[in-house]
Amino acid sequence: MNKQTTGRADIAAPPRFGFSSNVMQVLYRLLAAALLCMVLASLSDAFMTENNILNVLRQTALLFLMASGLTLVILTAGLDLSVGANIALSACLAASVIKATGSASLGVATGIGCGTFVGLANGLLVTALRIPSFIATYGVMWMLTGLTYFYMGGQTIHGFPPAFRQLGSGYLLGIPMPVYVMVLFLAIGTFFAQRTIWGQQVYAIGANPVAARLSGVPVQSRLVLVYTLSGAMAGLASLIILARINSAEGDIGENLTLPAIAAVLVGGTSLFGGSGSVMGTLIGALILTLVLNGMNLLQVNASWQPLVTGVIVLVAVWISTLTRPSDE
Amino acid sequence: MSSRTVAPSLIARVPGVAIALIVLCTVFAFASARFATPTNIANILVQSTILLLLALPMTLVIMTEGLDLSIGAVLTFASIILAVIVIATGSLALALSAALAAGLCFGLANGVLISVLGIPPFITTLGTLGIAQGLSLLVTDGQSIVGIPRSIESLYSGSLAGIPLPILIATLAYAVTHILLYHTRFGTYIFALGGNREALKIAGISVRGMLIGVYLFSGLMAGFAALLLTARLNSAHPTAGIGMEFDAIAAVAVGGTSFERGNGWLFGTLLGVLAVGVLRNGLNLLAVPSSAQVASIGALVIIALFIDGLRSEP
Secondary structure (H helix, E strand, C coil), X not given: CCCCCCCCHHHCCCCCCCHHHHHHHHHHHHHHHHHHHHHHHHHCCCCXXXXXXXXXXXXXXXXXXXXXXXXXXXXXXXXXCCHHHHHHHHHHHHHHHHHHHCCHHHHHHHHHHHHHXXXXXXHHHHHCCCCCHHHHHHHHHHHHHHHHHHHHCCCCEECCCHHHHHHHHCEECCEEHHHHHHHHHHHHHHHHHHHCHHHHHHHHHHHCHHHHHHCCCCHHHHHHHHHHHHHHHHHHHHHHHHHHHXXXXXXXXXXXXXXXXXXXXXXXXXXXXXXXXXXXXXXXXXXXXXXXXXXXXXXXXXXXXXXXXXXXXXXXXXHHHHCCCCCC | CCHHHHHHHHHHHCHHHHHHHHHHHHHHHHHCCCCCCHHHHHHHHHHHHHHHHHHHHHHHHHHXXXXXXXXXXXXXXXXXXXXXXXXXXXXXXXXXXXXXXXXXXXXXXXXXXXXXXXXXXXXXXXXXXXXHHHHHHHHHCCCCECCCCHHHHHHHHCEEXXXXXXXXXXXXXXXXXXXXXXXXXXXXXHHHXXXXXXXXXXXXXXXHHHHHHHHHHHHHXXXXXXXXXXXHHCCECCCCCCCHHHHXXXXXXXXXXCCCCCCCCXXXXXHHHHHHHHHHHHHHHCCCCHXXXXXXXHHHHHHHHHHHHHHCCC
């Protein structure tokens, strides 16, 4: 793999991660995505159709939105396993609010509010109660799953106002709406991570929490922030999914967490924290979407998808352990 | 040591989970007339056996500062293998061997990925969870496997000398794990692995081999649990064991085994399994939907971890 120049020694001074290493990482992955496109185009005639390309873009956008907040969490060497369950609860609450009030904006507020609240709870469990992040968010995942099924009681809520549905299935200038949302949050996320003090502190915490604390980074409050942001992005993603499929069920978030984690890791963000980028996650989401889309086009049984995603996660982490500076 | 320090340490150590168990039993005994009956209590014990088979190895895994999120999915996959082979060949011995082999394969994969490739346990087992789930779906095409011989069902419902067979199997598993953990060198190293990995390395012990052994044990027990699960359901279903890992982790956490520092307590896990079993059974009697039960177990875990965190305060 590529060289990681972001060593651990240079953390004490607030890191200005060399643009070059991030850019190279992204370029390598773009190249991989382009190769994947060429392979798929040669294997299936259906790949290069306008319909399919728009579909890939829309799926990529969705996956990116779920994974963008998660990227920040993983940059701090944490993990958020509750993303999928958070999406399910947020989508179901938003759906019932829209149904009850007929107001799309109230629904949007509910979805994002619920997601943010769950994220905040995760952050507090990890910081105030000092529970390891993967255990805390895993417990929260099951609580949310239980609550969602309990709340829905096996029912489906469907049929939303056209204005709301635009968010997921609408087009502007021939491009799906979610793609615009994706570009917006790519810009915000990249600016936050690369160009603000808070973003740099997130990198510093992931690279070496002790050094970060000693150099005056408010570690606890930054951690709460990244989990809250991850929750908020899950809430936003839930709305777009809701608007796209036009119905909400208890199992709406099933099988979303693993692909989101895979997108972050394939995008080059290290599970051990401190290196990676939001832009990388976009490419990761694109690569994963291309793989799953290709399997669809080649009529591979959908049952293969969790298996393939699992393998992709393992390979991606394995690669990041190879390039990880050894601390033993 | 003065009595001033002994008393708090006793309070800090023994009761936690025991108090939780007593409180749960008392509450449910008042809330439902059907709870404190001999039939129901026997029921709780029998129903807890599958969970115990998963929670025992999970205790060892967590003591090594690891985690096995794949155990529920591996249990499901092993149960499917068992059902497919017993239907195809009619031989229970062959089917059980295949189920155990499936469990061992996943255990080996987890152990190698974690110890040789250095991938963190929670992400390794999350990945193999996806793989096991995918394999289960592929083999069954999402359908239940039915038509299992009656003889297997009697493994779960039968009894020997008045004691239900699952209880005998679970007792045996507990005894084996107890001996393994407290009376063998392997067990001593497990305590050391979580507590002081460096010392173990310096002493020349193969940490890799130890870790692989622990995850192999986890896979093996998932294979045995698959036998009980298949016998209980008299079928195999691709989602049957999903989420069981959560109950197992909950039981271990409630039982006082710590996620950081390698402090394990096998008897605590047994009590934790009973606490989870009582909670599920009591909520069932009160007609609380299983979705809300999951949420309440989640709350139980967070509370247990919170207490664990308080206790570790210097």
